[in-house]
Amino acid sequence: MTATNVHSTDVVIIGAGPVGLFAIFECGMLKLRTHVVDALDMVGGQCAALYPEKPIYDIPAHPAIDGADLVDRLAEQAAPFNPTYHLGQQVTTVEKTAGGWRVGTDKGTVIDARAVIIAAGVGAFGPNKPPLDGLETYEGTGVFYMVKRRQDFAGRRVVIAGGGDSAVDWANSLAEVAAHVMVVHRRPKFRAAPESVSRLDALVKQGRVEMVVPYQLSGLEGTEGRLTGVRVADLDNHEKVLDADVLLPFFGLAMNLGPIADWGLDMEKGHILVDQRTQATSAAGIFAIGDIAHYPGKLKLILCGFAEAAMAAHAIHPLVHPDQALHFEYSTSKGVPGA
Template sequence: MSSAAHETDVVIIGAGPVGLFAIFECGMLRMRCHVVDALDTAGGQCAALYPEKPIYDIPGHPRIDAADLIDRLVEQAAPFSPVYHLGQQVTALVQDGERFHVETSTGTRITARAVVVAAGVGAFGPNRPPLDGIEAYEGRSVFYMVKRREDMRGKRVVIAGGGDSAVDWALALAGIAASIMVVHRRPKFRAAPEMAARLDQLARDGAIELVVPYQLHALAGAGGMLTGVDVATLDGVVRRLDADVLLPFFGLAMNLGPIAEWGLDLDRSHIAVEPSTCASSVPGIHAVGDIASYPGKLKLILSGFAEAAAAAHAIRGRIFPGEVLHFEYSTTQGVPGLAA
C-alpha cells in the first residue's frame, strides 16, 4: 500500500482521451494536474477495449487508430508534467472548505482545489451472454475485446451482437479471419448506416455470413478451446457454427462505484452538469465525457474535448481567484511553461 501524499490544482479522475485532453486544457491555463485511473495504462476504453480500432470522427484525422490517438494525447499533455496514478481507483473524496481530499485504493492521497470526473462509463465490464460454462472459455477462445487483429488471423470467428462494436469488428477482421459469422437476433443492425451498408455488401460478396435471426444458445469445445457455437431462432431451431473464437459484443455494464456516493446529482447513472461549464451540483467538481449528462448531449470524443475546455476555463477562476484571464489562442501563445 502506498501512503504518498500530493497537492495539486486539479485531480482528473479517468485517463481516457477526454481526461488526457483535460490535462492539456488545464495546463494551457497554468493549472497542474494529477490523474487517477483504475487501468494500469492511460487510454481508457480506447486502450483497453479497441486499441487497433480505427476512429473516423477526430477533426484533422480522416482515420486514426485508438492507440495512436492516445499516444498523441499523452504527447500533447506531456509539456505540463501531469502526474499519473494508474492501476488504482478513487475510493474516497472528502470536501474540506475550498479543497478536496482524494484517496485511492493503494493509499495515495491527493489534495486539490478542483476535481474533473472524466471516468467514461465508470468502472466498466462486458455484458456477458447467459451461456452455461462460458467462464471456462473466457480469455482463451471467448473474448470481449480485440487488442490485436493479428490474433484472429486464420481463425473461424463468430461475432455476436448488432451494434457498432459487432459491425466494426466484422469489417476490421474481414480478410484476416478464415471465416466470419455475425449472429444477431434480427436482420437490422444498430450500427452507423455507412458501416451497416459495408457489412451488407461484404455479406453479398460472400466475405462474411450474417446469421439472422438467431441468438447464442450454447458453446461446444473442451479445455477452454471452442470447436463450435450453437445458435437458435426464437422458435427453437438450433444450428451449429464451426468456430475457434467467439466475440460477444453486448455492450458494457456500467458501475459508477464510489462516485455514486459523493452527493452529486445523477441522471440515470451519469453525472448531471451545467453544459456551459460542465459543473456538477457540487461546486468545484466538474464532469466531462461520457459520464456527463445534459440536454442534447452527444456521446462523441470530440464533444468530450470541448467539455474539457469548458470545464478548465470554469475551474481557472477557482484556482486563481480575482485574476483576469487575458485569453489567447494557442497559435499566438504557444504552449506556456508552468511556474516552478
Template structure:
C-alpha cells in the first residue's frame, strides 16, 4: 500500500475484488503491469468485507470454496506479476492526459496509466436495512447484515429474513451449527437457485430449519443490544413471536456509483454499458468488467467477470504495445513467471 505519490504503469484497475484481481493476472500474461486501487483496506471486495466464510459453488474446478480462500488464491495467482495495491482510499478522479489517464484516490495517490479497467462491483455498497423501529440498537450485536465467522452462531436460534441467494446460502451454511433456523419470507416462492431451495426444503423436513411463510419482519424484542424475539406478521395482521438470539436480514445491497457517475461513461440503471466483445466503455481507453458492467445477456456471476477480464486485457494490449502482434498462447504453453 502506498501514499502520496505518482506512479506510472500500463493499466490502472479500479476495484480489488475477485474480478479485479483476476484482471491483474490476465494483464500480466500479456506483459502489462497493473496498479490496483480500492476504497476498502483489503483486497477481495464483497467477498472479504461482507462474507469471507460464505461458500461459493460455481467456481470451475472448486465444488465448494469459501470466499476468503478464493481471494487468497486469486492474490497468489496475481503475485508473479508484482501488482501494486493502493487500498483503503476511494478513487476520486479519472482524467484524460493525452492518450493516457491519471487516476487519483482520496489519499493523494495518482496512477498514470495507458488504460483503465473499472472492476468496482456494485460501487459503494451497504445493506438495505429492514424498516424496524430501534433496529440500530441491535446492529453489530445480535442483528447482522453479514457473516464473518460462522462459529459466532453456533448453538444460537437464528432468524434469517429474505428470499434470495444470500439468504438461502446462509440458511444452508448455518443449519448444522445453529440450535434452530427460522426462514422468514413474504411469499412461498424464493428467488434463489432451485438447487438451494431444494436443499433448504430437505432441511425443513429434518426439523433443522423452519419456514415461516408468508410473513415479514414487524418488530424486535430485547434489551442492551441483544434480541430475545423477532415479531413477524402477515399482510392481514396475524403476528407470531419467534424466540431468537440473532437476526440476519438479507434484503440486498444499496448501490451507489459515487464518483464513477462523473467519469463520462454511458450508464444504465447504475451500471456501465460496455461492448460485450471487448468490455470497452463509451470512453476510449476505459473498460468495465464484473457486476458493474452491463450488456445484453449479461450474467452476474464471478465466472462471467473472469471471462470479461480476459477480454478487456486482450483489447488493451494494442494500446500498451502499439504495432506489436499478439500471438495468442494458452497458459499451458506459455507458462507463468515465477514469483
C-alpha cells in the first residue's frame, strides 16, 4: 500500500447521492473535513444514474427540478468546503481504531476518520436484467437500463419493456423525440401513477405510442452488436418481431447492501437502525442517513435525508472537536467560505 492511498480526515461519507452531498455541506458548516466514497464513477447516486432528466417535485423552493440539476446544485453547494471524492470505489472494510474508524475500499484506498456517515441509499444497486440469450452483446449499444439523455434516442425505434413508473414515464417522455415507441407488457394494467398512465393512454390514441400487450420479451435480433429487432411472445407463446434500434428493459433494481451487512450494525429488514435524534447507529462514531437509515416514523424522502444530514453533522462535531463548544449559528449570519 502506497502512502498516497492513505488519507486522514474528520468524516468519511459513504455515498455521494443527494443526501451524501448535502452532508458535505452540513459538515463543512461545522468545520468538519470530509472524504466521500461512492461505487459509481460520478456523484449523484440514483438521481444521476437512473433519472437525470426526470423531474422531482418535493424539493423545497423548486416546484420541479430534474435529477441532474439537483445533483449539480448540491455539488456546487458542497464545493466551498473542498471535499475529497473517491469515486468508482466500493467501501469493503470499516475497522475501529483508537482515534475513530479506518475505511478501506476495493481500490486500496484507506481513510482514517473520527466518524463515518453512511449515506448509501439502499446499498449498491443494479438493474434486473431480462433472461435473453446474447443480451450482453447489445448492452451499451442497443440495450440500455437507464436513460441519461433522452436526446440519445432521438429518431430511433425504441422498445420499452415493463409496467412500472419508469417504463410509463419514459414512454411518455421519449414519445416526444423517438421515431417510434413501443411498450411491451404482459398485461394491460400498469403499476404507475394514474396521471402518467392517463397520459400514456392519450399518446396511444394519438398513435405516438404503440402498446404491445399482452406480450413478454423472448429474444433479440441483430448483427455485430447492432440491434435490429426485439422478439416478443404472447401468453400462448406465439412470437412476433418488433423492428427496433433500442431496447429499454425496466424491471426494477436489484438492491444489495454488500459489505455494509457485515459491519456488525443493528439492522432491520436491510436497513440500519439509528437514533432519530442524532442518526447514530449501534456503533459509536458511525451514523446513517437517507434511505438506508431506519427509525419509527421514517419517511423515505430526499428532504428528510437533508434534515438527517444536519443532525448527524451536529452529533459528530463534539467527537471531532471535543474541546470546542458548538454555538449554533444560522447560515444567514454565518455565511459560507467565499461568500
